Amino acid sequence: MLSQDSLKQIDKELTKYPPEQNRSAIMAALRIAQVEHGWLSNELIKYVANYLNIPPVQALEVATFYSMYNIEPVGKYKLVVCTNLPCALSGGVNAANYLKNKLGINFGETTSDGKYTLKEGECMGVCGDAPVIIVNNHSLCSHMSIEAIEKKLMELQ
Amino acid sequence: MAIYTSGVIFAGVDTADKDCWKLESYIKRGGYSALDKILNSGMTQEQIIAELKSSGLRGRGGAGFPTGLKWSFMPRALDGQKYIVCNSDEGEPGTFKDKDILEFNPHSLIEGMIIAGFTIGASVGYNYIHGEIFEVYERFEEALAEAKKAGYLGKNILNKNFDFDLFAHHGYGAYICGEETALLESLEGKKGQPRFKPPFPASFGLYGKPTTINNTESLAAVPFIINDGGQAFQDKGIINSGGTKLFSVSGHVNRPGNYEVPLGMPFAKLLELAGGMRDGKKIKAVIPGGSSAPVLPGDVMMQCDMDYDSIAKAGSMLGSGAVIIMNEDVCMVKALERLAYFYHEESCGQCTPCREGTGWLYEIIHRIEHGEGRLGDLELLDNIGNQMAGRTICALADAAVFPVRSFTKHFRHEFEYHIEHKKCLVNHKWC
Ligand SMILES: Cc1cc2nc3c(=O)[nH]c(=O)nc-3n(C[C@H](O)[C@H](O)[C@H](O)COP(=O)(O)O)c2cc1C
Ligand code: FES
Numbered sequence: 318m319l320s321q322d323s324l325k326q327i328d329k330e331l332t333k334y335p336p337e338q339n340r341s342a343i344m345a346a347l348r349i350a351q352v353e354h355g356w357l358s359n360e361l362i363k364y365v366a367n368y369l370n371i372p373p374v375q376a377l378e379v380a381t382f383y384s385m386y387n388i389e390p391v392g393k394y395k396l397v398v399c400t401n402l403p404c405a406l407s408g409g410v411n412a413a414n415y416l417k418n419k420l421g422i423n424f425g426e427t428t429s430d431g432k433y434t435l436k437e438g439e440c441m442g443v444c445g446d447a448p449v450i451i452v453n454n455h456s457l458c459s460h461m462s463i464e465a466i467e468k469k470l471m472e473l474q
Numbered sequence: 475m476a477i478y479t480s481g482v483i484f485a486g487v488d489t490a491d492k493d494c495w496k497l498e499s500y501i502k503r504g505g506y507s508a509l510d511k512i513l514n515s516g517m518t519q520e521q522i523i524a525e526l527k528s529s530g531l532r533g534r535g536g537a538g539f540p541t542g543l544k545w546s547f548m549p550r551a552l553d554g555q556k557y558i559v560c561n562s563d564e565g566e567p568g569t570f571k572d573k574d575i576l577e578f579n580p581h582s583l584i585e586g587m588i589i590a591g592f593t594i595g596a597s598v599g600y601n602y603i604h605g606e607i608f609e610v611y612e613r614f615e616e617a618l619a620e621a622k623k624a625g626y627l628g629k630n631i632l633n634k635n636f637d638f639d640l641f642a643h644h645g646y647g648a649y650i651c652g653e654e655t656a657l658l659e660s661l662e663g664k665k666g667q668p669r670f671k672p673p674f675p676a677s678f679g680l681y682g683k684p685t686t687i688n689n690t691e692s693l694a695a696v697p698f699i700i701n702d703g704g705q706a707f708q709d710k711g712i713i714n715s716g717g718t719k720l721f722s723v724s725g726h727v728n729r730p731g732n733y734e735v736p737l738g739m740p741f742a743k744l745l746e747l748a749g750g751m752r753d754g755k756k757i758k759a760v761i762p763g764g765s766s767a768p769v770l771p772g773d774v775m776m777q778c779d780m781d782y783d784s785i786a787k788a789g790s791m792l793g794s795g796a797v798i799i800m801n802e803d804v805c806m807v808k809a810l811e812r813l814a815y816f817y818h819e820e821s822c823g824q825c826t827p828c829r830e831g832t833g834w835l836y837e838i839i840h841r842i843e844h845g846e847g848r849l850g851d852l853e854l855l856d857n858i859g860n861q862m863a864g865r866t867i868c869a870l871a872d873a874a875v876f877p878v879r880s881f882t883k884h885f886r887h888e889f890e891y892h893i894e895h896k897k898c899l900v901n902h903k904w905c
Binding site for chain 1: 555564565566567568569570572573600604605606607608609641642643644645646647648649660661662663664665666681722723724725726730731732765796798799800804809812813816819820904
């Protein structure tokens, strides 16, 4: 279910931990699998667990505990906006409302063309650069004024 | 990102230079000379611990525990694997300092961790990095590769009989993993649910082995302390609050950002460094140490100094050094509602008082904010808080209760007004 490249990345993660502690690599392995498939189906979670030689339930438990794993399909671009207090004081809530209106969806929803999923985020540790939006988990965009959001949406086609 | 520095972790770091994080820049700034000093002058573990103790360095992750003392607890002479773990899972709302250390000066942390490993007798270390700053995690891995290539990591470091390996591990969205034992669980590939203490990590830590866990900023200050001496660090601050500290200033100021300043600096001076209040508005309230610290009225804060004792005397905590500043337009009920939502979302669900209590706190504050508050709700909040604080495995429950107690104490009239008139006392808008 995973490409040679993804498996190679997982192998590299495994070298960080003692040989009998494969389980430690589960967080990175699920992340790598998610990057390739967009989300983690039960089959994929099981496949990753088998690859690490750990019980599937241990992988499932991690996939469901941590909020950045997508355990359901998401749009091509998952946008997570931080609305926690420090960000809210500098436009975080406004940015979220703007996105809701513009895309016509609420938090937790995906546009009907499958392009965007919008989520509410908790503190990302970049409150000084509010408003902040994370695109597909790994690309953090700061100072997201209305103009900056418009520009970003144009880029994300 | 503004970084004002008076000279420990960010001394000489030009954050506008896109290569400032690289090994070459770090060496030009005198980097890895502390490690060199230790390995070549034969400085002992005991001497390093003594230096740290005299520096007055207190843990920068929130609890302020003396770092030298923590290191001395490790059974360093004991055979077998031991670990040093860095907590870069910065998720306390308002805190964004560790991210800047990793982004602009990662080698200061790497050097600090190598020295820590040497001191506590650990040959392996892990840095647990907040998942949301994934690009910073990737950069840290590059910095590790640089250090390894240059012989600062691996076997026989600097051709001395000392081995140390360091790896990066990322989180993936769970505030609770900032709690040190939840972090260890997560590092072991499990759900981040805190462990009961004792046993403490120094006897039963990662994979059950003796482990020391420190915050990024604590470890990144170590090279300076070794180079310039503990006393030089202590002298930058004041008694009981040695050294400089990074303050992450957010909210209604003109220049939000990180400010590395001497401990003991008057809050008014820090506010001035951050450009003062945005739009000339009045300061209403400040949370001085991250969202888990009690809120203080603006006028009380204006009399405080930024050190452990001054903030504690005023009834709050210096915590992680996240200073959240609110102006006169903020509705304190709405602000508290957002924080209560956060703790409810992030409770790991292990302990009943926290799992259920954070839900109740949020629900009640939510209904007050939405004009459905009932007489007696403030007492109810109090009651629920009393059944949560101090009754759980970790301090997340306390962290959820502190804001509720302090907001309803200092701004009680706003809550009462909301309940009675079913609307805001102030003309609130978010920014
Ligand atoms: C709910 C909770 C969240 C925490 N989050 C963090 C965090 O994000 N970063 C951190 O360094 N410490 C955090 N801590 C404190 C750690 O448990 C621990 O005290 C700290 O990492 C020790 O390092 P220090 O002594 O260098 O401060 C948190 C504690 C609790 C109870
Ligand atoms: S509150 Fe939004 S990043 Fe910290």
